[in-house]
Amino acid sequence: MKIPKSHPRYRSLTTREKLVEACEEGILAVQGLIAHGRGESFNYLLGERTIPPADVAEEVAAAVLLDSERPVLSVNGNVAVLAGEEVVALAQAVPCQVEVNVFHRTEGRVSKIVDHMRQFSDIRILGENANAVIPGLDQPRGLCEQDGIFSADTVLVALEDGDRTEALVEMGKTVLAIDLNPLCRTSRKATVTVVDEVTRAIPRITDYVKTLKTDRNNIQSIIDPFDNKKNLEDAIQHICESLERLGF
Secondary structure, eight states: OOOOTTSTTHHHHHHHHHHHHHHHTTSSOHHHHHHHHHHHHHHHHTTSSOOHHHHHHHHHHHHHHHHOSSEEEEEOHHHHHHHHHHHHHHHHHTTOEEEEOOSSOOHHHHHHHHHHHHTTOSSOEEOSSOOEEOTTOOTTTTEEOTTTGGGOSEEEEESOOHHHHHHHHHTTOEEEEEOSOTTSHHHHHSSEEEOSOHHHHHHHHHHHHHHHTTOGGGHHHHHTTOOHHHHHHHHHHHHHHHHHHTTO
16 A cells, blocks of 8 residues: 555554565564554554653663673564664664564564564574473463573563563563553563653664763663652653643
């Protein structure tokens, strides 16, 4: 479908077309289309922009990635299609590993996502050698790589399901989540939640990583005061105020 650039929802509609194409190619699960629509509704409530609580969390996420010994960026189909190149740029900036990890898992689909990610860089993309299981998650959705997510001390998950987020926290990992819904279990269970759209959030985290790398002395002072519950409350309050301004 050819969408005219004059359309007021041009970016939203072209993004949907991109996801539909990825679904037809087997990169994205059909269920991923539903998840995107749900997230898009919250993006409207945020005014389709990065709100102050998200900005705070993005800086904290960058600081945590730099403070970690074995950080891993977890990528599912939606993230690969929407922000694959941005994920690679973040991985290179930290630096850290990238692992494809999906809810609706088939080996063929994982390979397609890995191939999709490899077009952006020659960095190693994990996920095809699933030789470990996240405790508490039934196979195949609990499968991961021993040298990747299983051994990580920090995992960044975007557009993730609450079960996996909770299971990773139970393993003792620091979990950084990017999710537009501040009410979902992923947001509530994560260590640090960025309530922002993934294509906005990841480049902003990358920018913070680059800035903080020039002065690592500030990292702990950024991490220590952060309260995820309070930050989520601030995000919800921002949504309520936005609705009030619109007359609701």
